Amino acid sequence: MKKILLNLILTVTLLTSTAFASDNSLSAVILEGTPGGYNVILRTDKVTAVKKSIQPDGALLLDLKNISTAINLDTKYINTRNVNNMVVENAGNNEVKIYIQAQNIEKADIIFDTPASAPVIVSDGLSKKQIGWIGAAFLLTCLMAGSFKKSVEKDEKLTLKNDLTEREIRMYRELKSDILVSAKIDSRLKEQRAMRNMANAENRTATIRTLQKLH
Incomplete structure (x- = not known):
């Protein structure tokens, strides 16, 4: 029991000294x-x-x-x-x-x-002056480290933005190319329909003339 109490007192003492250190x-x-x-x-x-x-x-x-x-x-x-x-x-x-x-x-x-x-x-x-200079140097080091971190984050954001911009441009060009291809296909289909209509009209005219001759 005494050993347990002694260990408890030592533990509390260490924790207290650490807390207020x-x-x-x-x-x-x-x-x-x-x-x-x-x-x-x-x-x-x-x-x-x-x-x-x-x-x-x-x-x-x-x-x-x-x-x-x-x-x-x-x-x-x-x-x-x-x-x-x-x-x-x-x-x-x-x-x-x-x-x-x-x-x-x-x-x-x-x-x-x-x-x-x-x-x-x-x-x-x-001296206090030397401690002040050392503290100032430490603070400057921390500021430089923080500035470097922000610069790296800014560069990463800029790189990401550039990647997104290039991707958007590429998608726009692909979409534009698809639209042009679709337009060309539609134009060809219209030309083919027009040619078929003309051919059908000519065939109908020829058929009518043939029937007229028979009568």
Whole structure:
């Protein structure tokens, strides 16, 4: 019974935290070793403000605003040596703290990896102006994508209209041709009837003359 209640409480807590979480989530933290230090790659939905500071023990502390951790947060290490630990904390109020303790970690570059833009490298912090430019670039990309979609739809409609127009012209020409053929047939039939009538009239005249001669 206690286990069921505990699972229920955990489920409600997760659902509640998800419902009130920020629309920007951190899904992965990748620590990559480089010749000069490290790359700390943050996979998020979009770029957000980050504050970088070095702690008295030499550890790197990243303070991210307007973001929350994903339920299935992933952490990876690539070509890393002398790394003591890495802790990712969902501090609440849409704030995430990342604590990394490693040799020469103070030389780390912070990189945002988002679906909407190319990787964005930041240094000690990302200013509001930089976030504004990135947001403007994202908005411009969305507008261009929407404009391209409308252009494609317009071209498709124009192509369909041209196809209908060509089809109507072809049908009109076929109908006109059929009418001309019918007119020619009617004309020939009338000529044949006229010729038959003339022949019948001549035959009747000849018959009358023959009968007159007999009398």
